[in-house]
Amino acid sequence: MLRHGERIRRYAFTIVGVAIGVAGLVALGAMSERIVRFIDGGDRFVLGQISVAGRGMGMGTGFTAGGLLSAASIRAVAAVPGVAGVQAQVMLPLNPSVSQFMTLTQELILGLDLSVPMSNRSFPSLPVQAGRPLRDGDRQVAVLGASFAASRGLRVGDTLPLDGQRFTIVGVLERTLTAPDRFAIVPIADARSLWVAKDPLLRMALASGGLALTASDLNTGAAVGWRDGEDPDAVALRIRERVADVNVQIPSELSRLLRSSTAFFAALIVGIAVLGLVIGGLSLANTVTAAVFERIRDFGVKRALGATDVQLGREILGEAVVVTLTGGALGIALALALGGSVQLYVARLGQQLFLFSPRLLAGALVFSVLLGAVAATYATVRIVRVSPAEAIRRGA
Amino acid sequence: MLLAEGIWKSFRAPSGAMIPVLRGVDLRVGRGELAVIAGASGSGKSTLLNVLGLLEDAEAGDVMYGGRAVGGLSRSAKSRARGQFVGFVFQSFLLLPALTAIENVVLAARYVGQGGPAARRRADGLLEEFGLSDRRDHYPAQLSGGEQQRVAFCRAVFNDPPVLLADEPTGNLDDANGRVILEALRRRVAEGRAVVVVTHRPEALAGTGSIYQLQEGIVRREGV
Numbered sequence: 300m301l302r303h304g305e306r307i308r309r310y311a312f313t314i315v316g317v318a319i320g321v322a323g324l325v326a327l328g329a330m331s332e333r334i335v336r337f338i339d340g341g342d343r344f345v346l347g348q349i350s351v352a353g354r355g356m357g358m359g360t361g362f363t364a365g366g367l368l369s370a371a372s373i374r375a376v377a378a379v380p381g382v383a384g385v386q387a388q389v390m391l392p393l394n395p396s397v398s399q400f401m402t403l404t405q406e407l408i409l410g411l412d413l414s415v416p417m418s419n420r421s422f423p424s425l426p427v428q429a430g431r432p433l434r435d436g437d438r439q440v441a442v443l444g445a446s447f448a449a450s451r452g453l454r455v456g457d458t459l460p461l462d463g464q465r466f467t468i469v470g471v472l473e474r475t476l477t478a479p480d481r482f483a484i485v486p487i488a489d490a491r492s493l494w495v496a497k498d499p500l501l502r503m504a505l506a507s508g509g510l511a512l513t514a515s516d517l518n519t520g521a522a523v524g525w526r527d528g529e530d531p532d533a534v535a536l537r538i539r540e541r542v543a544d545v546n547v548q549i550p551s552e553l554s555r556l557l558r559s560s561t562a563f564f565a566a567l568i569v570g571i572a573v574l575g576l577v578i579g580g581l582s583l584a585n586t587v588t589a590a591v592f593e594r595i596r597d598f599g600v601k602r603a604l605g606a607t608d609v610q611l612g613r614e615i616l617g618e619a620v621v622v623t624l625t626g627g628a629l630g631i632a633l634a635l636a637l638g639g640s641v642q643l644y645v646a647r648l649g650q651q652l653f654l655f656s657p658r659l660l661a662g663a664l665v666f667s668v669l670l671g672a673v674a675a676t677y678a679t680v681r682i683v684r685v686s687p688a689e690a691i692r693r694g695a
Numbered sequence: 696m697l698l699a700e701g702i703w704k705s706f707r708a709p710s711g712a713m714i715p716v717l718r719g720v721d722l723r724v725g726r727g728e729l730a731v732i733a734g735a736s737g738s739g740k741s742t743l744l745n746v747l748g749l750l751e752d753a754e755a756g757d758v759m760y761g762g763r764a765v766g767g768l769s770r771s772a773k774s775r776a777r778g779q780f781v782g783f784v785f786q787s788f789l790l791l792p793a794l795t796a797i798e799n800v801v802l803a804a805r806y807v808g809q810g811g812p813a814a815r816r817r818a819d820g821l822l823e824e825f826g827l828s829d830r831r832d833h834y835p836a837q838l839s840g841g842e843q844q845r846v847a848f849c850r851a852v853f854n855d856p857p858v859l860l861a862d863e864p865t866g867n868l869d870d871a872n873g874r875v876i877l878e879a880l881r882r883r884v885a886e887g888r889a890v891v892v893v894t895h896r897p898e899a900l901a902g903t904g905s906i907y908q909l910q911e912g913i914v915r916r917e918g919v
């Protein structure tokens with residue numbers, strides 16, 4: 300009965316109010332989603348492989364932190380029952396300064412032995428958004444994580460200088476919102492060369508001839524895969540028992556460790572989510588309820604004309620759904636626009652602040668409609684308890 | 696048609712004391728009868744009309760339509776009774792601002808299970824009868840006071856209710872528009888409907904029906 304255009308004009312303020320509430324909810328939710336993805340990505344990675352390093356402390360960092368892992372140790376690990384494959388790795392900090400070690404988002408150089416397949420079950424290959432992945436036999440080439448590339452404005456075909464060496468960028472990874480976003484991935488032979496260049500002590504030891512080392516012994520760690528049907532924790536414990544002088548990370552232990560070290564972020568997610576629900580939800584519910592109460596006189600007149608509680612409730616609910624759906628969609632668009640603007644700025648720093656996932660957008664829309672319906676029902680119940688005469692008087 | 700017996704109604708004063716407005720009001724209005732209720736401002740005329748129209752509850756007494764007591768019905772049953780038995784004309788018109796003239800008129804049909812093209816045709820006919828054909832798609836804000844009251848009258852009689860309750864129907868109108876509304880009220884009476892009009896100017900309807908004075912919460916018949 301009410302023309303659509305007229306309805307929109309009439310409800311413009313309500314729709315804008317709902318949109319602001321939903322925009323706040325979506326923006327805070329998108330920040331929360333971003334953190335969730337970061338933590339979950341790390342968890343999936345460490346649970347997807349058994350990480351092994353040499354015993355002691357060495358140049359390695361991240362999940363391969365430890366001493367030198369020799370080629371003999373790698374062969375010994377590969378021989379342990381239940382092990383499907385071992386990929387030697389060299390993981391180095393891009394900038395080995397104290398301040399960099401203190402950060403949570405350290406940039407890393409990851410050297411991979413490409414003669415064997417990736418051993419990580421969660422990431423059997425790293426998704427490439429431009430260019431190509433590394434191949435066995437590559438030298439002086441690199442595949443960059445999305446944030447690493449974006450923060451430096453690097454693209455496929457550009458050159459990346461690393462410790463005096465020049466690497467041609469052959470690929471850029473899709474954004475994973477977790478650790479690999481900050482990696483520069485190179486062939487393991489190049490990573491070994493960078494390691495020697497970075498570490499004067501290692502250089503000295505090699506030059507002295509006192510160590511019986513070949514290039515294949517220069518590994519900071521290895522990713523170990525397990526055979527189908529094997530319990531990864533059991534395989535890790537078996538490696539620990541059977542291979543001497545290695546640090547073995549038990550996947551479930553590492554996951555727990557990661558979870559406890561990111562407990563602050565987990566609490567932050569809950570805080571942001573609660574804040575988003577409270578701010579966005581209260582704003583939305585208040586707007587819808589106020590909009591219904593504002594028309595109390597109209598509802599008094601309708602009841603004078605014979606509208607029953609159910610008829611009135613159905614009418615108000617229908618309007619609330621249309622208004623909250625429209626306001627919700629507008630709020631999502633607003634959050635996307637504002638988030639996009641902020642993202643343009645932070646992308647230059649190689650950061651991503653928001654993750655507007657489909658589940659977040661759909662959830663926000665459903666939440667706004669449900670909350671709008673609840674608010675409208677509450678307002679209707681309050682209104683029908685007032686006599687029609689009183690409703691007309693109050694709205695006068 | 697309309698019978699009210701022993702209606703009591705009080706309001707709470709800011710001090711908390713209960714102030715009786717209606718003190719055992721009795722009223723009977725039959726088919727084709729007009730009851731004009733006069734009284735000073737604040738005497739309780741509108742309150743009486745609201746109780747008669749089931750827009751608010753009495754503390755004691757009952758209202759009957761067609762011999763059926765409706766005062767004790769549930770909220771929804773009262774709503775249905777209003778839609779079935781009563782049409783209202785308010786002093787301030789009370790048209791819904793977001794609806795056009797014809798939509799306001801048809802609104803009366805929505806809650807009694809009517810509607811559709813037939814309802815719009817009937818609404819068109821009523822608007823034409825009141826000289827509002829060219830105003831059918833105007834919003835209340837685009838209509839004069841007289842036009843709004845005529846639209847409100849069309850809405851009140853749309854379902855052809857047996858009882859029409861009018862609260863100061865000419866109170867906000869100029870003489871010419873006031874005459875149109877009074878004439879329409881007389882027509883309803885002539886058509887055999889029961890009409891109750893609350894006004895502080897009963898002389899305008901003198902000779903048409905019974906005149907009652909509401910004074911100190913009691914209704915007394917004054918004449919015709």
